[in-house]
Amino acid sequence: DSGVTQTPKHLITATGQRVTLRCSPRSGDLSVYWYQQSLDQGLQFLIQYYNGEERAKGNILERFSAQQFPDLHSELNLSSLELGDSALYFCASSVASGGSGELFFGEGSRLTVL
Amino acid sequence: AQSVTQLGSHVSVSEGALVLLRCNYSSSVPPYLFWYVQYPNQGLQLLLKYTTGATLVKGINGFEAEFKKSETSFHLTKPSAHMSDAAEYFCAVSDDQAGTALIFGKGTTLSVSS
Numbered sequence: 744d745s746g747v748t749q750t751p752k753h754l755i756t757a758t759g760q761r762v763t764l765r766c767s768p769r770s771g772d773l774s775v776y777w778y779q780q781s782l783d784q785g786l787q788f789l790i791q792y793y794n795g796e797e798r799a800k801g802n803i804l805e806r807f808s809a810q811q812f813p814d815l816h817s818e819l820n821l822s823s824l825e826l827g828d829s830a831l832y833f834c835a836s837s838v839a840s841g842g843s844g845e846l847f848f849g850e851g852s853r854l855t856v857l
Numbered sequence: 858a859q860s861v862t863q864l865g866s867h868v869s870v871s872e873g874a875l876v877l878l879r880c881n882y883s884s885s886v887p888p889y890l891f892w893y894v895q896y897p898n899q900g901l902q903l904l905l906k907y908t909t910g911a912t913l914v915k916g917i918n919g920f921e922a923e924f925k926k927s928e929t930s931f932h933l934t935k936p937s938a939h940m941s942d943a944a945e946y947f948c949a950v951s952d953d954q955a956g957t958a959l960i961f962g963k964g965t966t967l968s969v970s971s
Contacts, residue, residue, distance in 0.1 A: 745900055776958050785963035786901075786947060799958050833900060846959060848893075848900030 746770065749834050749849035757857055761822040764852045768815055768836030774798070775817040776837075776846060777809055781830040792817055824856045859884045859950045863962035871970050876920075876935040878965050880948030883929065890931040891949040891959060892922055901947060907931065918942070943969045 746769035756762055768775050777789040779802075788801035792811035803809075806824075811817045821828060831853050835846040864879040882888055889908045893901040905916025912924040918941075922933045931948060945966050949959040 745902065747900070778961075786961040788958045788960060791958045801958065835901075845903045845906065846893075846901075848902065850898070850900045 745847040745849065747834060747836050747847050747849035749832075749852050751852055752850065753853050753855075755855045755857065756824060758824055758826060760824050760856075761820065762824065762854065764819040764821070764832050764834075764854075766817045766819070766834030766836075766849060768817070768834075769847050772836035772838050772847070773815065774837045774839065775811055775815070776835040777803075777817070777819050778833040778835065779830045780833060780851070784830075786833075789819070821854070824854075826856050829854055829856045859888065859952055859960050861948050861950050861960060861962035863946075863948050863965050865965055866963065867966045867968070869968040869970065870938045872940055873937050876933070876938045876942065876967065878933040878946050878948075878967065880922075880931045880933065880962060881929050882931060882948070882950045884950055884952060886952050889951045890922075890924060891951070892916065892920070892931075892933050893947045893949060893961075895945045895947065895964075897944075904933070904946075938967075938969045940969050940971065943967055 748767040750765045773794045776791045779787045789803040791799040809819045831851045833851045835848045837844045860883045862881045891906045892904040895901045907914045907924045915921045920935045945964045947964045948962040951959045
């Protein structure tokens with residue numbers, strides 16, 4: 744158990760819909776990262792927050808947005824969903840903002856868009 | 858921009874045989890390098906990491922990796938494979954000086970046969 748909690752574990756929805764994925768980081772971790780894992784693209788970095796502020800942005804679509812709340816949990820919002828958005832979405836957390844530390848991953852939220 | 862290339866999407870070995878998973882990176886500054894493992898239906902967990910210092914890094918479960926700057930490589934090895942090593946392995950790079958998130962390779966699936 745990494746200490747990172749993601750909900751929901753599975754989600755099935757239709758094209759055009761909007762969903763919200765939630766992540767609770769390990770106790771004490773200030774950084775939260777979102778990754779998308781798909782068969783064709785592999786693990787793609789989407790976005791990072793550190794102590795409530797956006798820190799780094801990767802290959803995140805404009806239809807996607809995220810935020811980190813004062814209690815440090817984070818939400819990833821996916822809107823106008825397309826079939827290609829079907830993937831496993833991982834949240835990870837770390838103590839610091841830099842890239843030398845270990846990332847602790849949740850078990851992921853599997854999104855299926857029909 | 859940093860990137861990681863994992864050579865071979867699928868590696869098969871027999872139990873007791875040497876495991877060699879290849880990773881080459883591209884980075885304009887001294888990189889931090891990582892290997893993560895993903896077991897079925899689980900999140901990623903850290904196997905080992907190189908930041909500075911000794912270029913031969915030992916990790917969990919008997920794995921080790923050597924940072925070779927001249928070859929821009931960070932190959933993962935284990936002298937004797939065990940059935941429980943069957944999983945997907947990801948090499949990742951970060952540039953802590955810029956505080957960037959980890960950039961992952963596409964992964965290598967390791968199969969171990971008895």
